[in-house]
Amino acid sequence: MFMQVGLREEDRDALRYLWRGNRRDSRPPEVYRMKVLIFGASCSPATAIYVMNRNAERHRHTHPEAVEAIKKKHYMDDYLDSYEDEHRAITIATQVRNIHREAHFELRKWTSNSPAVLKALGESPNATEAVEIERTERVLGLIWRPQEDRLAFNLDLARIPSNLLRREAPTKREALKIVMSLFDPLGLVSPITVRAKQLLQEVWRRGTDWDDPIDDELSAAWVNWLTHLKQLSGVTVPRCYPGYSRARKLQLHVFTDASESAYATALYWRAEDDDGRVTVTLLAAKAKQNFSRHGSKRRNKEPSDRRWRTSGNETVGGTCPHTTPPCRRGERRQLLSAVQMGHSTAPDGQGGGQELRQVPPEGGHSTATDNGRLASLPTGASSPAVYIHRFGLFRPAHSHRGPE
Incomplete structure (x- = not known):
């Protein structure tokens, strides 16, 4: 070109x-x-x-x-x-x-x-080979299978050292190389990728040198993670969004939750056609490991700008009955720009009893709170309804959900 x-x-x-x-x-x-x-x-x-x-x-x-x-x-x-x-x-x-x-x-x-x-278009009708979404050398990549019209995961175990496949403990350098070669742009396998990042975070916290094997406890968790990684070769998801083009009513549902170890969000399209048939499709997801409470002194220092501090019972959608990990300023504002919230509240029984907010169908501006600060977000008249839920994606066994 x-x-x-x-x-x-x-x-x-x-x-x-x-x-x-x-x-x-x-x-x-x-x-x-x-x-x-x-x-x-x-x-x-x-x-x-x-x-x-x-x-x-x-x-x-x-x-x-x-x-x-x-x-x-x-x-x-x-x-x-x-x-x-x-x-x-x-x-x-x-x-x-x-x-x-x-x-x-x-x-x-x-x-x-x-x-x-x-x-x-002048191509062979049999030219339906799998297409790599990104042509890079990675352990885990995303591919499109045109014949099935499904997205799948290309697992290249040849890039993992053979000794690690024999259940030997990796060094910190080897573990980092494998984790950083996971390509999942839509977050479809976030439960797998975030676990690898948590393991790597623990390796750093324990002070393991670059070329030293990780300890036995983490090695057992690493072997278990590799087992789950290998199973991704059989996972496929539809490329298209069923019912999207013929939908009479479109809703974007956003589920979020957090624990002491990670926080995540998942987005779903809910499409309803003229006959009342409803289809729900996973659109994208995102998961991140929480910052360690035992990290460096610099990370644990009190922030100088208190406007962007996240308290233990605050989240983007309102109050949360269990601890919400701190989020960085850019991530919170990015979430706010992607999820436009209004002032209406869903009837009882929707969203698992949690608060549900909808974008007003008419044009104008809706508002959302960012740690207590009011943010103005434009909404288009033709935009689909957007809902935000707080849901138990990472609900820990010891958490307690009291009345709101």
Whole structure:
């Protein structure tokens, strides 16, 4: 893609380079200038995207839907879209390809769960191999299986040292390398990944050196975690959201909870069609280990800005009957921007008896509290209802839930 974008004459000096070729004598090297964008320059991605969108805008009056697909459904030179029927998919995809072709951008290696779409785009109808979501060297990766139209997990045990697969204790360096190579962008296997981070946190707290094996207690927990990790090879989830396109009513339900060791949130779409049929789909999840109470003195110091301190009985949705771990300022504000809450309260029996809040259907602003501070959040008139629940995702055995 970059090599198809030319540079103006006055901008080429920014991409000068020296060239000796095979010469190794005392003569000075030759000076060249690039005439196109190059890989590695920080400005290349933004420039290429600008040119791609500028070329698309030339066709807005004839192919408006294809232009919107180019501007909103591309990640660099990768195009990803979803349609309700094959005819519409073929039409828009063909238009997108033709618009790109006029700028000498060629879309290749099409993949689809529809053989008819593949055939129309000039690909083999059998080209339904699993697609890696991110092509990096990881122990755990996310893949899409077009034939089944499901997301699955690509477990590459060859990247785990053979001695660890024989139940030997890893060193801290080996454990860190494995944990940091887990790729789960949607948080679908958060119960597995957060446990690995908790184990690594305990290794750090015990002061284990980088190349020393972890102790026997943690080694047993590590072996148990590897057993659960291997079972992910058989886990798949639907790629699409059933009932989403034909839904008469859409609701986004957000469940949150915390314990002394971790805190988490899970988001679900609830779609209801004209016949009253309801489908619920896991949208995404997020889990983090709690900061250790036995950490460094710097971490345990009283924060100088008390406005962002989290007390033991405060959470984003209101009061919580058990301890809520401290969250960093950026994470709390990010959660607030993702979950827009209003002032209505659900009837008894909804949300497990916990407080339930809904975005007002009309336009305007709703409000949410951030540690007692009022935050104004815009809501669109066409937005689906958004609910927030406090639920026992990490309910510890010793916790007590009293009346609110």
